[in-house]
Amino acid sequence: MKNFKNKYIGLIGVMLALSCTDLDEELRSDLPADKAREFLLANVDFNSLMETVYRDFDSRYIQHAGSVWLLQEVSADGAIVPSRPSGWDNGGVYRQLHTHTWLPENPYLQSVWSGLSKGVFDATNVLSFNPSPELEAEARFLRAFFMHSILDLYAKVPFREPGDNLLEPSTVLEGQEAIDFIISEVEQALPLLSATAPAYRANQNAARGLLARLYLNRGVYANRENPQFANEDMQKVIQYADEIEGKSLGFYWDSFGPDNNQASTELLFTVEGNAGVRSHSLWVWWHAIFPTEMTLPNGGGWNGFCSTPELYDLFEDGDIRKYYDHPITTPRGYNAGFLTGQQYGPNGQPLPGVVFTKEVPTIIGATLWHGYRPVKYIPDYDHPGAAGNDVVLLRYADVLLMKAEALLRLGRSAEALAIVNGIRENRNATPLSGVDLDLLLDERGRELYWEGHRRQDMVRHGKFLDAWHLKAPSSPQYLVYPIPPADVLANPNLDQNPGF
Numbered sequence: 332m333k334n335f336k337n338k339y340i341g342l343i344g345v346m347l348a349l350s351c352t353d354l355d356e357e358l359r360s361d362l363p364a365d366k367a368r369e370f371l372l373a374n375v376d377f378n379s380l381m382e383t384v385y386r387d388f389d390s391r392y393i394q395h396a397g398s399v400w401l402l403q404e405v406s407a408d409g410a411i412v413p414s415r416p417s418g419w420d421n422g423g424v425y426r427q428l429h430t431h432t433w434l435p436e437n438p439y440l441q442s443v444w445s446g447l448s449k450g451v452f453d454a455t456n457v458l459s460f461n462p463s464p465e466l467e468a469e470a471r472f473l474r475a476f477f478m479h480s481i482l483d484l485y486a487k488v489p490f491r492e493p494g495d496n497l498l499e500p501s502t503v504l505e506g507q508e509a510i511d512f513i514i515s516e517v518e519q520a521l522p523l524l525s526a527t528a529p530a531y532r533a534n535q536n537a538a539r540g541l542l543a544r545l546y547l548n549r550g551v552y553a554n555r556e557n558p559q560f561a562n563e564d565m566q567k568v569i570q571y572a573d574e575i576e577g578k579s580l581g582f583y584w585d586s587f588g589p590d591n592n593q594a595s596t597e598l599l600f601t602v603e604g605n606a607g608v609r610s611h612s613l614w615v616w617w618h619a620i621f622p623t624e625m626t627l628p629n630g631g632g633w634n635g636f637c638s639t640p641e642l643y644d645l646f647e648d649g650d651i652r653k654y655y656d657h658p659i660t661t662p663r664g665y666n667a668g669f670l671t672g673q674q675y676g677p678n679g680q681p682l683p684g685v686v687f688t689k690e691v692p693t694i695i696g697a698t699l700w701h702g703y704r705p706v707k708y709i710p711d712y713d714h715p716g717a718a719g720n721d722v723v724l725l726r727y728a729d730v731l732l733m734k735a736e737a738l739l740r741l742g743r744s745a746e747a748l749a750i751v752n753g754i755r756e757n758r759n760a761t762p763l764s765g766v767d768l769d770l771l772l773d774e775r776g777r778e779l780y781w782e783g784h785r786r787q788d789m790v791r792h793g794k795f796l797d798a799w800h801l802k803a804p805s806s807p808q809y810l811v812y813p814i815p816p817a818d819v820l821a822n823p824n825l826d827q828n829p830g831f
Contacts, residue, residue, distance in 0.1 A: 375460040384457060384473050385531075387450035388602045390612040392783060393722045395619040395636065396421075397442030398612075399480055400783040402812065405429055407785035408799040409642040409776060412635050413697035419635040426694055431796075431805035435813035435831050444485060444815050450477035451490070459493040468523035472533040475516040476541060476600075476724075482509045482552060483787055486811040486828055489818075500822045510552045514545050526576070529592060531603035531721055536578060539571040540599040540725040543733045546571070551791050555810040558791065560740045568737035571730075575599070578727040580757045583651055584667055586726055588659065589711035589719040599725040606711065606719030613708060613718050620704045624682045625674060626663050628715035637702025638780075639800040640689050643669055645777050650760040652777055659709050670704040694801045707781045723782060728754055732775050739768055747771070754778060768792060806830070 393400045404410040405428045412425035419425065427433040433440060454474035458467060481488045488509050489501040504512055521538040528534040546567040551558040581596035588594060589606065604611055614629060621632030646653035646669075657667040664675040664682075674685040684700075691702045711718035731750050738747040744766060751774055752762040758778070763770065772792045776785065789795035796805045808830025819827050 377457070377460070377462055377466055380453075380457045380460070381466070381469065384450065384453045384470065385603070387446065387453055387477070388724075389722075391443065391446040391450065392602060392724060393616060394612045395615045395633075396424075397439045397446065399443060399447070399484070400781075401439060402428065402443055402484055403783045403786040404781060405636075406431065406433075407789050407795070408802075409639055409780055409785050411637060411639050411691055411694065411702065411801065413637075413691055413694045413701065415635065415697050415699055415701075417634055417699060419633075420695070429694065430802050431809040433809075433812065435816050435827070437813075440812050441815040444481070444812075444818065447477050447481045447484075448489065450474070451481070451488075455491060455493055464523050465525070468520035469533040471516050471520045472524060472538055472541075475513045475520070478504075478509070478513050478516075479541070479545060482513065483548070484812050485814055486552075486555075487814065487825060489822060489825060500824050503822070503824045507553045510545065510549050514542065514549070517542050517545065529603075530598035530601045531592060534600075536575050537600035537725060539575050540727075540730045543568045543571040543730050544725075547733050547737060548787065548791055555790060556807050558793075562741060565737035565740050569734050572734035572737075575727065575730060580728060580731070580754065583758055584655055584657060584709065586723060587667075587707055587720065588657075588709045589713065591723075592719075592721045595726070597727040598721065598723060599727060599730070601721035601723055601725075604711075604718050604720045604722065607714040607717050610717040611722065613720055613722055614716075616708055617710055620706070622685060622699060624685050625665065626677060628710050628712055628718065634699060636704075637687075637691060638669060638705050639691065639702075641800055642705075642776060642780055643671075643689055643703050645773055647760060650758055650777070652758050652760075652780075657709055659712065660706065663710075663712075665706065667706050667709060670706060691800065705781050728778055729782075729784070732771070732778060735766070736768070736771055739766065739771060 390398060392398060395401070405412055405425060411429050412419055414420035414426070424437055424439050427437055451474055454470045454477065457470040462470065478488050478490070482505070487503050487505045490504050491501045495501070517538050521535055521542070524533055524535045524538055526535045530537070546564045549564045550560045553559070578599065579596045585591060585594040586597050592598065592601065592603070602611060604613060617627050618629070618633045619636045620634070621627050622634035623631035625632060652668060654666055654668040660667055662677060664677050664679065670687055671689065672686060674682045674687065676682055687700050687703050689703055691697055708720050711720060731754060735747040735750040738744070738750070748763065748766045751766050751771065754774070755762055772788060772794065775788050779785070786795060790810055795810060796807065798804045808828070811828050813828055813831035814825065816827070819825050
């Protein structure tokens with residue numbers, strides 16, 4: 332426990348050093364403790380503190396290793412990482428996720444827990460310095476976002492308020508208490524957030540989108556095996572979806588290009604891609620999918636991640652989410668959507684041997700070319716080291732599908748169908764004649780594939796423990812991830828999840 336405490340006490344010292352001006356000179360004097368505290372509060376650099384929190388989102392939400400994306404997508408039915416001649420076994424960590432055989436010692440589970448906990452801590456640190464009401468609301472929203480991810484993945488959220496004694500173990504929120512606290516934090520923050528901030532900063536539309544997600548999943552956290560969806564929760568989903576301002580369905584691929592923060596009409600909350608200035612973890616996305624033979628911003632690729640056949644089979648021909656000749660990718664020899672079959676170079680010549688197959692017949696020892704490859708984010712060839720694409724955490728079409736689901740759960744299927752068909756028509760897909768919860772889950776799979784939501788969706792719909800491609804049925808313990816053993820030992824208030 333001593334090392335655990337010292338880690339976080341040391342982090343406070345680092346934060347103070349980074350966020351205050353002229354501290355060394357002043358604190359070498361004989362200031363009394365109360366005067367030193369007064370000086371600190373008067374000289375806090377809130378821009379630096381807030382930037383630390385925003386950077387905590389990078390790599391925690393999209394990465395080939397140790398990210399929320401990995402835990403949400405590879406553990407579900409749309410993404411798979413088989414071992415190949417080029418590697419990708421990594422001691423079985425990816426295989427554990429896909430087959431639901433993960434262990435508490437899995438380093439990626441520990442990395443996500445640690446990274447999300449740091450986000451909570453850094454946001455709480457902002458609150459410790461008496462920020463303005465607007466900055467306080469921003470920090471509370473960001474903290475709530477991290478806390479929800481921890482709750483969703485691990486079922487338990489260690490938590491401290493500003494001023495809590497760091498020498499004492501943190502309290503732990505779980506179940507209904509945890510989700511109700513997170514909802515209350517976002518609802519209190521919402522009116523004080525900016526109505527005009529860009530999507531890569533906390534804003535009112537982001538809070539509304541997050542609240543729709545929180546209320547939609549509220550019953551899940553009380554009982555993941557048998558969630559109940561209260562009518563009043565579904566009404567809240569609809570309310571917050573309807574309150575989103577200035578957003579509309581736009582062209583699908585505008586949400587994923589290098590200029591998506593200007594081009595898209597759908598983005599609610601993102602991780603900023605600062606083109607040509609600051610790199611973020613999106614580059615690993617491209618490398619994890621593409622083989623070396625295909626042109627990429629930073630040269631070759633690692634060629635590991637691919638789609639399951641089930642995901643690809645959800646789509647009909649003509650749906651632009653499945654295939655689109657994008658003006659950035661087409662000159663390079665490939666399309667946006669799914670890469671299938673023979674691949675080509677920029678000169679139009681076939682790349683020798685690079686022929687992707689839909690089937691992934693084995694999770695151990697696949698070939699280099701098994702599995703279709705989704706191209707969801709369009710590479711930024713103008714800024715190969717620091718792409719401009721913002722990583723999408725919340726967007727309008729997602730919230731519309733949440734609203735459609737809430738309507739379905741209230742028995743208002745005609746209204747739900749109208750929403751789903753509005754999205755499908757925008758994506759050049761054939762309208763459906765009717766919709767139920769199973770069809771809605773399929774539509775979420777089509778619209779939101781590889782955006783980091785699939786596990787959560789499948790848990791809510793009672794499908795996550797089912798069998799799918801190269802995965803047998805799994806037991807209820809796998810509805811959540813285990814907590815890193817070191818953290819369980821360090822905090823007497825934190826119990827390991829059942830079965831681990």
